[in-house]
Amino acid sequence: MSQKGDFGAVRKDIAKLLHQPEYDDGSAGPVLVRLAWHSCGTYDSETDTGGSNGAGMRYEQEGGDPANAGLQHARVFLEPVKEKHAWITYSDLWTLAGVVAIKEMGGPDIPWQGGRTDYVGETKLPPRGRLPDAAQGSDHLRFIFNRMGFSDQEIVALSGAHSLGRCHADRSGFDGPWVNNPTRFSNQYYILLLSLQWRKKKLPSGIEQFTNYDEDSETALMMLPTDMALRNDRAFLPFVELYARNKERFFADFSKVFEKLSELGIVRDADGNITNVDVEFGGYIS
Ligand code: CCH
Structure with a gap:
């Protein structure tokens, strides 16, 4: 303790x-x-x-x-x-x-x-x-993230977290990692999104994702339909390109976003104390 x-x-x-x-x-x-x-x-x-x-x-x-x-x-x-x-x-x-x-x-x-x-x-x-629903496109991303107060650039910056981890067939239905080293935070996600050839692949469950290799390859990487939307949307793309070529800028923007x-939903005073929640008794002050 x-x-x-x-x-x-x-x-x-x-x-x-x-x-x-x-x-x-x-x-x-x-x-x-x-x-x-x-x-x-x-x-x-x-x-x-x-x-x-x-x-x-x-x-x-x-x-x-x-x-x-x-x-x-x-x-x-x-x-x-x-x-x-x-x-x-x-x-x-x-x-x-x-x-x-x-x-x-x-x-x-x-x-x-x-x-x-x-x-x-x-x-x-x-x-x-x-x-967000990964099977959808850029309109859906904007609908979801604008609701939280995020801009196009912030959506792209946040999505760089997909340089981490993987999809699990028994959780989301999608399958595989985005990058080769999924426990290292990096801007690889943007680099690969732009540089590899991605093609649609239907999983046995019927779910569609994107892959860069033969279906059976152990080292195949993946992208979700929402990831591809960042590359295919004219307003998102410049930010994907920015973060692919400038890792420092990605790190700085990711930190802020x-x-x-x-902090969404939290209001603090100058000392950092939360003012819209009653911390003694719990709950929001409305
Ligand atoms: Fe994500 N994400 N994510 N994601 N995500 C999944 C896994 C991770 C979407 C869908 C999925 C963000 C944005 C989006 C992580 C961080 C972030 C999976 C696989 C799906 C599907 C889940 C599974 O099967 O286990 C969609 C759609 C969006 C829309 O923008 C944002 C924002 C962040 C963080 C800033 C991380 C990390 C993972 C890996 C989890 C793991 O278990 O390895």
Whole structure:
């Protein structure tokens, strides 16, 4: 047990659990990043609902959303950290874990502040269907991400997280990694999106994704229809090209946009204290 508010101690314990020889590509990092993103990505600016505050994925309505399939692995990885540092809220832990994992996998420093509460009123649980559907195109991406307040450039920058991890047939139905080294944060995703020949491939399940090699190759890489949309959309493409040729710019922009993602729905005063949530009693102040 650490002292309340000692996020440095929590960071260290998150970093220690990333190495998981038995899991996926040997790292819990990518799935932790996805947990952080999905905990935030339900935000709707119009109704000011969703977002990381509340850690709604602990409840079936959000946790059982098919879009969140597989993220129980990430939550289970983090459980010993929560047990050891019982004072931390799940909403802080999940967002912090994403930030720590990105850094440990070679990515940028991402500013992060704590103070989220786990209180979530029933009416504040986001409805399902707010996370993106990978089978769709650029209109859908804009519809989903504009709702959270992100621009075209921010959509492209956030998507660079697909240099991490893989798709799992038993989770999303899609299958395979985007890059050859999926536990290293990089701008490879953009480079490969532009430089490889991608062709449509129908999986046995009937789901369509894009592949660069023969169907049977062990080293085949993949792109989702939404990934291809970034390349095929005239307004998205210049940002894909920018991040493919300028890794430093990608790291800097990704850091800013991931911070913005983790702060959706949160209002702070000059000292960093959250002012739209009653931290003593929990819940939003409306
Ligand atoms: Fe993603 N993502 N993502 N993604 N994602 C998947 C996996 C990861 C979409 C669909 C999928 C972001 C944006 C999008 C990660 C981070 C981010 C999978 C496979 C699908 C499908 C899930 C599975 O089968 O396990 C779509 C659509 C969008 C639209 O833009 C954003 C934004 C981020 C973070 C900033 C990471 C990391 C993974 C790998 C997870 C793992 O378990 O390896």
